[in-house]
Amino acid sequence: MFATGCGSSDPVSPPAVSIGTPGAENGGAGTQTVSTELQLDNGASEFGGEEFPEVILNTTKGAIRLKLDAKKAPATVDNFLTNYVATGHYNGTIFHYVKAQGMILGGLFDASMNPKETRSEIQNEANNGLKNKRGTIAMSRDPNFIHSSTCQFFINCADNSSFDYIGPDDSNSYGYCVFGEVVDGLDVVDAISQTEVNANDGTPSQPIEILSAERVK
Template sequence: MSNKACLKISELAGGTASQKSFSCKIIGVGTQALVITDAGGNSLYANNLTIPLTKQPQVSMTTSLGTVVIELNPAAAPITVDNFLNYTESGFYVNKIFHRVISNFVIQGGGFTADLNQATTQAPIKLEANNGLSNLRGSIAMARTAAADSATSQFFINVVDNLTLDTNAGGYAVFGKVVSGLDVVDKIKAVPTSTRGGLTDVPNTAVVINSMIQTQ
């Protein structure tokens, strides 16, 4: 089965010889060609699949200061969105904190626990900067080291327009935006911070991610 609007297509259990069900992560919208082939590459079924523009995936992130809803853009950043959703689905982000808060720059989290232990992550992903999305206020992007293809679980939300991040050091990959709860983002950016555990700009009172759930 192939379709350029889907990533990681998998067959669901419970199918019969005449009826099969599949699932995938959406990486495109609009009308797309759908083709199902057998093991020998022979076409078994071909049709068009329509994915509405209104059905971009969304994730609800509940923090100790409120809930933020993030709309993802898999068409622009398929690898990054798939990576973020994998961490979301596995429950990785639960009880992680925003460990770096800079009131005129970003709030960054998704990698440390409240005691500042860094969690073990999946393999790093390919950088998807310069994808047509910009580091504007309310956008979410992947944090990384100086190496381009080094992002794992950590993400940041821009609290101001940070257009220099689009190109600085190869750019930082934006993969979605806040569609609800920007006021919560502003609460987080305003918390007092200090240097602790060798990290700068750490909130004095931990801002904890209580849950991260895909809701659409």
């Protein structure tokens, strides 16, 4: 199951990125040493330099169209597009935690709750001025490590100001990086968030799958 920080008893809990320590899902040591340059395993970027690229998530509940903000979150958008969308990583993953009037969280597990392999952790760009408003997409991470995002993301179903960047002092105040917004399909996001869940962990009773993630612009 996913790490602590997503307990269903909390009104909206900060989403956690990994099982155990950051990097544990791909055998890493969870180090906090992260370059300001995006770490790409293949040494190349599929990003293409567009300031506002768009991606469609085709899910078993319908399609969600995202407009990403590469101007304010360049490394995060590059990571999302190059390491995960372009490689087909998100195809077959599920939304493994949902909260009505809260968020939907996905991108790591398949329908059998097996984690998929991830790439290196990236620099947290939460201090980019973007806020965790309803309809925005942000990167999840381990709540205890500032720079620990890999593949997991969440879409805010409400204004979640407690996830916003406040300051650089510690992990709690650093917040979660917003890197885009839903431009079509917010009704699908709401439908996913309102699905029946298992009471102990907020996992949907019936898996809600991302069938494909496709860059369309």
